[in-house]
Each structure stands twice: as C-alpha cells, then as structure tokens.
Amino acid sequence: MKQSITLGSVTRFIGLAGFLETIKNVFTGKLDKEDFKNIFRKVIMPLASVLLFFAVWYLSANKLHEIEADHLINKALVEQGPAEAEKLRACIASGDKSCQPNALPSPVQVWGAYQTLLADHYVISADKKAFKKKTASLNAKRIANGEKPITYTGRPSFVDQIFTSIITVFAGFLLALFIAVPIGIVIGLSHTLRSSVNWLIQIFKPVSPVVWFLLVFMIVKTFTKNSSSDSAFIICFISVGLCSMWATLVNTAMGVSSVDKDYINVAKVLKLGPMQKVFKVILPSSLPLIFTGLRITLSVAWMVLIAIELLAQSPGLGLFVWEEFQNGANDSNSKIIAAMFVIGLIGFMLDRIMLTIQKMVSFNKND
Amino acid sequence: MSYLELKNIYKTYGEGDNTTEVLYNINLTIEEGEFVAIVGFTGSGKTTLVNLINGLLEPTKGEVLFKGEPIVGTSHERGVIFQNYSLLPWLTVGQNVYMAVKEAFPKKSKSELNTIVSEYVAMVNLSHAINKRPKELSGGMRQRVAVARALAMKPEMIIMDEPLGALDALTRVNLQDEILNIWGKEKRTALLITNDVDEGIYMADRIIPLRPGPNATLGPEFKIDIERPRDKTEMNDNPNFKKTRNAIIEYLMEIGNERKSEVQKEYILPDLAPKSFVW
Structure with a gap:
C-alpha cells in the first residue's frame, strides 16, 4: 500500500x-x-x-x-x-x-527560558563545530599513532540532552522487548510455567523505578569495576527496561494463552508442527495484544526514565531538570517547566507512534 | 470393512458431579463414496460428534474406526469445514489456502502449490478476491474460502459441520450446488451435519437424525431415493421427496414433543392449606 x-x-x-x-x-x-x-x-x-x-x-x-x-x-x-x-x-x-524571588514562573518566563535554551544550543553546537575543525588534523594524527582522539567534553545543550534521553529510552525499550516478548510467549504457551512464575511477576511488577535502579546499580557495579567506561548509561537503560517490561510480559503471556479456540482447531486439522503452530497461528493472533503491551511499556519507560536519569546522574532530561533545580539561578525554575513541556510532548509523540504501529498490526478493526 | 465406523460411542464432559453426558451409544457406519447427512436440533451434540470423527476429541468410551484403524488425532485424509469458517484473519484468501496446501503436500514446489491454490480458489469462484483478507469478504465468500481450503488438501473424506448454517437462503442454495458439484466430480466420502432437513435431503444419500442431547443418540436412518443430479425445483414435486421429508419431519417433531413433555413433567404438590389465623 x-x-x-x-x-x-x-x-x-x-x-x-x-x-x-x-x-x-x-x-x-x-x-x-x-x-x-x-x-x-x-x-x-x-x-x-x-x-x-x-x-x-x-x-x-x-x-x-x-x-x-x-x-x-x-x-x-x-x-x-x-x-x-x-x-x-x-x-x-x-x-x-x-x-526576583524564586517562585512558580509565569508562562512568559517559561517561554523566555525556552528561547534561552535554544539560543544556548546554537552557541554550544557552533562551539562543537569549531572544536571539531580545530582538532581534526590533530585527531587524524593521534589515530594514526594509535592514540585516542580528543573529544569535546564541554557541557551538553538542552537539545543534546533530549536526544540522549530518547536514545536511552529506546535502548531500555528494546531491552524490555527482547526480554519480555520471548519470556511472555514461553510463559503463555505453558500453563504450568505460567502458574509457577506468577508470584514473581505479581511481586516485581509494582516495584518502584527507584528500587529497580538500586538493584541494577548493585549488579552492574560489580561487572564494571575494572572498566573505565561510563556505567551510568548502562545502569540507566537497564533499569528503565526492567521497570517497564512488565506490561509487555503480562500482555504477551495473556495474548498467547488466550488464542481463539477456532484457530487452534485449524492448526490441529492442518496438522501444523509445534514451531509452525507458534509462528503461524499463535503469534499472529496475539500480535495486537503484544503491541498494546509494548505501547504501555514505552510510555512507562519514558515516564520512569526521567527519574532514573536523575538518580543515575546519566546525561539526559532527568539530569537536566535536577541540575537546574540544584543550580537555583533566577531562570532555573522556568527552564524546569520548559523541560516539563518538552518531556510531555515527547511522551505524547512516542505514544502516538506506538498507536499507529498498533493499528497497523491489528486485524480486527476495520480501518 | 466399512470406510468409517463408530462403535458404541459415549462422550461425557467434565468429571464427578459435573459430568454432562453428551453422546450416548452412537453407532454409525459410512461406506466409501457415500454422502451422509446427520440432522439434529441445535445443542444436540452434533459438533461433538464431528470433532470425534475428525480427531479433535476422543470418545470417553467406544471406538472410531477410519478404514479399519482407530482414529488418533487429526489427519489430512479427513478435511474439515467448520461451522464458523475459522479462517485466519491476518492471512489473505490465497495465503489461508496456501497454508493448508503446503501442510498437505510438503514435498511439492512453491509454484506447484500456488497452482493448486489458484485452482481451488477459482473452483469456489473467488479468484478476484484471492488477495483480500477475510474481514473484507461476506459470510458466503468466507465459507467458500473455508470450502476451498478443506478441499485443496485433497482429503479422502470431507466432514462438514453445519457449513451453511450462518448463510442466507440464496447463498446457501448456491453453495449447496457448489459442494455437490465438487463431491460429484471427485467422488469423495462426505459427512454433512445440518439442522435443515431440506438441505439434507437435497444433498445426501442417507439422512440420520440425531436425537437431542443430553444423551444424544442416533435415530433410524432414512434413505433418499432421488436420482442425481437433483434439481431443487423439480424435487418439490417428487413424491419420493415429499414422503421422505414428511417422515423425517414427523420423526423430529415427535422427539421434539417428547423432549417438551419431559421438560413439562408435572410436579405433585404437597397437600397444604393455609392456616386460618384466629385470635
């Protein structure tokens, strides 16, 4: 089409x-x-x-x-x-x-802060470009000598933070997808397995993102002891993934276990093998429910991300908000409110994207 | 040895106090090439009977023999046309049929399979809709796809569970003719489950009424001695048709009344009179 x-x-x-x-x-x-x-x-x-x-x-x-x-x-x-x-x-x-006293900023002040942030972004990106130009020849030489190139270490702009956040949320979302969908399918297929792990799902599902972050921190800390790389991002996206995957897990298991009896009968009459039964009948018929779960997962992931970035000190909108709050400059509050609107709008766009995909895969609706 | 044989079949659902007896001592034999119709009221256990024969269910007691061998699970030799079409809604008409054909003939090449698909889709006059999804089709068209899917697997026996029950009268007549055509061409054994006596008489060689459940059992069979090909309009004046039709309907009415009278059992009330309150 x-x-x-x-x-x-x-x-x-x-x-x-x-x-x-x-x-x-x-x-x-x-x-x-x-x-x-x-x-x-x-x-x-x-x-x-x-x-x-x-x-x-x-x-x-x-x-x-x-x-x-x-x-x-x-x-x-x-x-x-x-x-x-x-x-x-x-x-x-x-x-x-x-x-000026430090209080709730008015709409005008927030608009002003938003403009400041944009102007700031242009300044920083111009700065970055200049830096790149300046170090281009030096970096080429360093790479030739087997040394690490010099990277820009200046402060990221607001727009950079937005992109970092979006990358983190997608990393977390993909993690949730790759964990929750396969496990959900396996659980959904086996009644025994479903009832044996049900307690685990029921207990872990309502756990707060903050606690998930701490748990992931405990584990990742051990693995990254000897590495010099920044573990904040890893901790951040793993916590987001673990925290948001439950909706997908539950929905997938439910979709797979409640396939229409007629379709199962068709699979039996056609004598489909077990693999084919799963991939040709059970999965397609539970796709709409799986995507409903993924949609919830993505919106939960975005909501949770801000809090986790803030805790993990991982670059992104959460950290931006927290730093502005700590900063206490006279336009900090306005910047926080501006960030709030940006967070809301991005969350809305993500949800719309998922809704569109969800509509595309659902075969029940007439559209 | 008969082609299909049901010996003393009992089927119950549930256990203990919640047991519902659906089928009670069913005996049935079908010869090769025969067209048999089973007529019964709704809820009399017709679908259970069909599922026993196609292998989706197992009898609680008794044996179902297909060509002398007991039935274990489903088989490609017995094609099923379900009451509610049961097409996979995410596949197109062609893909629905292709899936069945591919399972039935795993050794054939893709182009051979595609030829079979288009041949059978053309047979039910749906070539124009081969790339449509079931939800874009009318009920009659969907059922025709289901017919094509069942027949494309070239089963030796076709089992039809009220295939035309949900269709309007006109579509019904057309599809009856189409099914008869195909049956006549390839001379397969067919079992039709229906609640329409006329449909049974028009299509089958033998009609066997199923007495209503619980404890459904088969009634006496009625042979249909009308020459094929049968003509719907001519048949109405055929004395044989009238006779058989009346006999079957009478029989069904009788068991219907029996059932009613069973339900309307008179209860003997205890002889109680209101006390008169005197202060």
Missing part, C-alpha cells in the same frame, strides 16, 4: 483531525446546524480550555510571586532595617533579575 504523507494523515497522527476539519468547514462555508454544535465542541471548547489553563497558570504564578516577594521584604525589614527593605521592594518592582 502506497500512501503519500498528506496534511490529513499528519494531523490524524497527532490527533488534531477533528479540530482542523471543523476549522476547514468554517472557511469553506459548509455549515448547518449540526456543524455549529461541532464547532462548539471541537474548536471553541478546546481553545477555551487552553486559554483557561494559561490564565490560571498566569494568575497563580503572580500570586505566588507576590507572596514570596512579601516574605523577602519582611525578612529584610526584620534583619536589615527599613532602608534595605525599601530598596528590595524597589528592586523587585523594577523587574531586575538579580533580586
């Missing part, structure tokens, strides 16, 4: 099809009574909720800012006297960055 990428397919992928379709109808003039209801439901209400969200955010940020400012001024009044307090009040009112 050949399909060109159209605006329609892209918006359907993002989940905005209803919204844009209705707007299009408004402009092309195809309107009747039913459409007004649609416009209200699909255009006006979502836009209103977005506006409301920003309004509540803006107002509460202002309020919190006010409370923090009052607190600071009072403190100055008690500790340093009225003159200093008056100076601080003037400073805060003037909007000077050096004396």
Whole structure:
C-alpha cells in the first residue's frame, strides 16, 4: 500500500483531525446546524480550555510571586532595617533579575527560558563545530599513532540532552522487548510455567523505578569495576527496561494463552508442527495484544526514565531538570517547566507512534 | 470393512458431579463414496460428534474406526469445514489456502502449490478476491474460502459441520450446488451435519437424525431415493421427496414433543392449606 504523507494523515497522527476539519468547514462555508454544535465542541471548547489553563497558570504564578516577594521584604525589614527593605521592594518592582524571588514562573518566563535554551544550543553546537575543525588534523594524527582522539567534553545543550534521553529510552525499550516478548510467549504457551512464575511477576511488577535502579546499580557495579567506561548509561537503560517490561510480559503471556479456540482447531486439522503452530497461528493472533503491551511499556519507560536519569546522574532530561533545580539561578525554575513541556510532548509523540504501529498490526478493526 | 465406523460411542464432559453426558451409544457406519447427512436440533451434540470423527476429541468410551484403524488425532485424509469458517484473519484468501496446501503436500514446489491454490480458489469462484483478507469478504465468500481450503488438501473424506448454517437462503442454495458439484466430480466420502432437513435431503444419500442431547443418540436412518443430479425445483414435486421429508419431519417433531413433555413433567404438590389465623 502506497500512501503519500498528506496534511490529513499528519494531523490524524497527532490527533488534531477533528479540530482542523471543523476549522476547514468554517472557511469553506459548509455549515448547518449540526456543524455549529461541532464547532462548539471541537474548536471553541478546546481553545477555551487552553486559554483557561494559561490564565490560571498566569494568575497563580503572580500570586505566588507576590507572596514570596512579601516574605523577602519582611525578612529584610526584620534583619536589615527599613532602608534595605525599601530598596528590595524597589528592586523587585523594577523587574531586575538579580533580586526576583524564586517562585512558580509565569508562562512568559517559561517561554523566555525556552528561547534561552535554544539560543544556548546554537552557541554550544557552533562551539562543537569549531572544536571539531580545530582538532581534526590533530585527531587524524593521534589515530594514526594509535592514540585516542580528543573529544569535546564541554557541557551538553538542552537539545543534546533530549536526544540522549530518547536514545536511552529506546535502548531500555528494546531491552524490555527482547526480554519480555520471548519470556511472555514461553510463559503463555505453558500453563504450568505460567502458574509457577506468577508470584514473581505479581511481586516485581509494582516495584518502584527507584528500587529497580538500586538493584541494577548493585549488579552492574560489580561487572564494571575494572572498566573505565561510563556505567551510568548502562545502569540507566537497564533499569528503565526492567521497570517497564512488565506490561509487555503480562500482555504477551495473556495474548498467547488466550488464542481463539477456532484457530487452534485449524492448526490441529492442518496438522501444523509445534514451531509452525507458534509462528503461524499463535503469534499472529496475539500480535495486537503484544503491541498494546509494548505501547504501555514505552510510555512507562519514558515516564520512569526521567527519574532514573536523575538518580543515575546519566546525561539526559532527568539530569537536566535536577541540575537546574540544584543550580537555583533566577531562570532555573522556568527552564524546569520548559523541560516539563518538552518531556510531555515527547511522551505524547512516542505514544502516538506506538498507536499507529498498533493499528497497523491489528486485524480486527476495520480501518 | 466399512470406510468409517463408530462403535458404541459415549462422550461425557467434565468429571464427578459435573459430568454432562453428551453422546450416548452412537453407532454409525459410512461406506466409501457415500454422502451422509446427520440432522439434529441445535445443542444436540452434533459438533461433538464431528470433532470425534475428525480427531479433535476422543470418545470417553467406544471406538472410531477410519478404514479399519482407530482414529488418533487429526489427519489430512479427513478435511474439515467448520461451522464458523475459522479462517485466519491476518492471512489473505490465497495465503489461508496456501497454508493448508503446503501442510498437505510438503514435498511439492512453491509454484506447484500456488497452482493448486489458484485452482481451488477459482473452483469456489473467488479468484478476484484471492488477495483480500477475510474481514473484507461476506459470510458466503468466507465459507467458500473455508470450502476451498478443506478441499485443496485433497482429503479422502470431507466432514462438514453445519457449513451453511450462518448463510442466507440464496447463498446457501448456491453453495449447496457448489459442494455437490465438487463431491460429484471427485467422488469423495462426505459427512454433512445440518439442522435443515431440506438441505439434507437435497444433498445426501442417507439422512440420520440425531436425537437431542443430553444423551444424544442416533435415530433410524432414512434413505433418499432421488436420482442425481437433483434439481431443487423439480424435487418439490417428487413424491419420493415429499414422503421422505414428511417422515423425517414427523420423526423430529415427535422427539421434539417428547423432549417438551419431559421438560413439562408435572410436579405433585404437597397437600397444604393455609392456616386460618384466629385470635
């Protein structure tokens, strides 16, 4: 099936099809009574909720800012006297960055922080390029002599952190896939095996990502004792994989064990061998459930990744958020909120990708 | 020696107090090349009987002999057409048939297998839909694929479990003719399970009613003495047809009434009178 990428397919992928379709109808003039209801439901209400969200955010940020400012001024009044307090009040009112209280940032500040992060990224990548150019000839010589090339060790930019996180989450996801799907199939095929390992699944499934991280740390530490390489990434993606694989494991086992009796009868009547029965009948019929499990796994992996990166000190968005929090600069809070939106959007995109794949492999739906 | 022989078959499900007896002392013989129909009410254990013959189930007591040998598991010699089509929804029509053919003839080359597939798909008039998936087909088309799949394995015996039960009357008639055509051409043994007496008379040489379960057992057989090829419209005026049809329906009605009267057993109520309350 050949399909060109159209605006329609892209918006359907993002989940905005209803919204844009209705707007299009408004402009092309195809309107009747039913459409007004649609416009209200699909255009006006979502836009209103977005506006409301920003309004509540803006107002509460202002309020919190006010409370923090009052607190600071009072403190100055008690500790340093009225003159200093008056100076601080003037400073805060003037909007000077050096004396702003540290509170929930407003939408404007977050947008500003986002722009800063982008600008920062351009600076850093230009820096990297220059470094590469400068060391190119030297590195060529070092490689020729059998020495290690010099690499850029500067601070990664926000965009670099995003890509690191995405790579880590996919590494973890693949690990979960390669562990959970085969085990799930084996467990699903054998009733005895299923009931004998059920306790293990039930106990380990609800364990918190933090504990998984500690467990993996204990084990990986021993293996990487003598190696100089960075073990943070390894620990990080293994913990993410172990933590998120349970949904796939359970779903695969369930899909494999609950194949339609009719299909099993077909396999028997055709006298398929055991391997063929698994690969030609059982697996295809449980694919939709397996992919449902994988979709949950990917979203859990992304959610857990941030916390684990933070604990493992592995580069990525989690570490970025944590470092900004420790940093305590006047735009740190805004950067954290900006990162929050980026994390949310990426999680949303990952889920949509999985949903699309899931729809492709499911044979039950008529689409 | 008969071709297929069922000797004193009993089949029960469950154990202990939860035992349900489905089949009770079934005896049946089918000769080679015969077309036998078993007619019965829904829920009378027809599918259980079929699964015993095709090897998906084993009898609790008794023996099923196929060409003198007891049946162990399924076999390619006995092709099955299931009641609910049982096509694999992730495969196309061609792939569904191909899978069966490949299992039946593991030594043939790919192109030979493909020839067989297209031949049988053409036989059920579905060549135009060979690359479609089952969900894109109507019920009648799906059942035709199931017929093609069963026949493409070239079984010696075709077992049909209410193959046309879910189809509308028109499609049904067409498929009946198609199945009869194929049966006539290749002269195989056939066993048809149905709940439609007319269908049985139209298609079979012999009709055997299955008395309703639990404890289903076979009733007396009815021979159909109507020359082949049979014509649906002409048959309606055939005195032989009328006679057999009436006899079978009468018999079925009778057992139906028996069953009803069994259910409506009169209970003897204890002789109780309300007490009169006097203060």
